[in-house]
Amino acid sequence: MPSGWRLVSVEDIRSPEPHSCVAGPFGSNISSKFFTPSGVPVIRGGNLRDDLTRFVPSGFAFVSAEQAQQYRAQHVRAGDLVFTCWGTIGQVGLIPADGPFPEYIISNKQLKLRPDPEKTDHLYLFYHFASPQMVGHIKGKAIGAVPGINLGILKSLPVALPPLPIQHRIASILSAYDDLIENNRKRIAILEDMARRLYREWFVHFRYPGHESVPLVDSPLGRIPQGWEVQRVDAICHAVLDGDWIETKDQGGSDYRLLQISNIGLGDFVETGNFRYVTQATFDRLRCTEIKPDDLLVARMPTPIGRAWLARKMPWPMITAVDVAIVRRVRIR
Structure with a gap:
C-alpha cells in the first residue's frame, strides 16, 4: 500500500x-x-x-x-x-x-x-x-x-x-471520465430515438425511400406495400417457447435468475427489485429454458399484453416465468 x-x-x-x-x-x-x-x-x-x-x-x-x-x-x-x-x-x-x-x-x-x-x-x-x-x-x-x-x-x-487531498484528486479524475461516458450515453439515446422514429416511418406508415412508386394492397393486417407478405411468427423464427412453470417450493439458490412478467417493459428490462432464483439442480430437473441474448421476451398478460424486450447480456443467467413467451431468432430468408 x-x-x-x-x-x-x-x-x-x-x-x-x-x-x-x-x-x-x-x-x-x-x-x-x-x-x-x-x-x-x-x-x-x-x-x-x-x-x-x-x-x-x-x-x-x-x-x-x-x-x-x-x-x-x-x-x-x-x-x-x-x-x-x-x-x-x-x-x-x-x-x-x-x-x-x-x-x-x-x-x-x-x-x-x-x-x-x-x-x-x-x-x-x-x-x-x-x-x-x-x-x-x-x-x-x-x-x-x-x-x-x-x-x-x-x-x-x-x-x-489515502489522505483526503488525494481522495479528492482521484475522484475528480474518475469523474471527468464518467462525464465523457455520460455524454456518449446521451448521444446514443438520441440515436436510438431516431432509429425508433425511422422504424415507425418505414414499417408502420410505409413511408420508406421509393414508397411513392409502390402501391398498397389489401392483407389480413390491412393495406401493405405490394410485394410484402404477412407471415406467422412461428413461420419465420427458429422457435416460439413457453417460459418455465416454477413453483415457490422450487425457488432458491442463486444460479439462474427467474424473470417475472413485471420485468418486461415496452422495449426495456424493468428492474423491480423482486429477485427470484433457481439452482442449477432445479434448472436441470425441470428442464428449464435459459434466456439467450437476442431472444425476444413477450408478455402474455396485461398491461399491456404483447409488450416485449429484446434480451441482452445480463449480469446473471436467466430463465423466465410461464406468462412470458420466448421468441428465438428470426430466420433470414
Missing part, C-alpha cells in the same frame, strides 16, 4: 451523527400498501446498478410526507451511499446533489452509509465500492439462500484510504 494510505473499515469512516449506517425499514413497514402517487421517493433495486452508474433517478415509488416520518433513520440525502443487501448483491449508488429530490428513503432491501466528510470523499468511496474488485468482494461475503449482506458485513468492509 502506498505511503500515507491506510486500510480502514466502513465502521471507521461513517459519520458520527446518529443513523449514519443503518438497514432499511422492516419489510411490512414499507410495503406497497403505503405507496402514493407522489411524496417522498423510495429507492428500489432499479435505482441502483453494479456497473459504475452512480444513480438511476427514475421509476420511484412514493410514500406520503407523514408516512416518511416513520423512516427518519432511513432517509438519505446528497453524498450518502446506498447498497443493495438482498438480491443483486454488489449494487451501490451515490445520492446526487442535483436532484431530482432533496431526500429519499431506502427500501427494506438496502443499507445506508453516510460517510464522515472529514475523513473521506463520498465520490472516492463510491468508486471504491463500485470497482469490480470490491463488487466481487462484497458478493463473496453474501449469506443465505437468497444472497444477502447484513449491516455487520457492511460495517466490516475494507476501504483503502
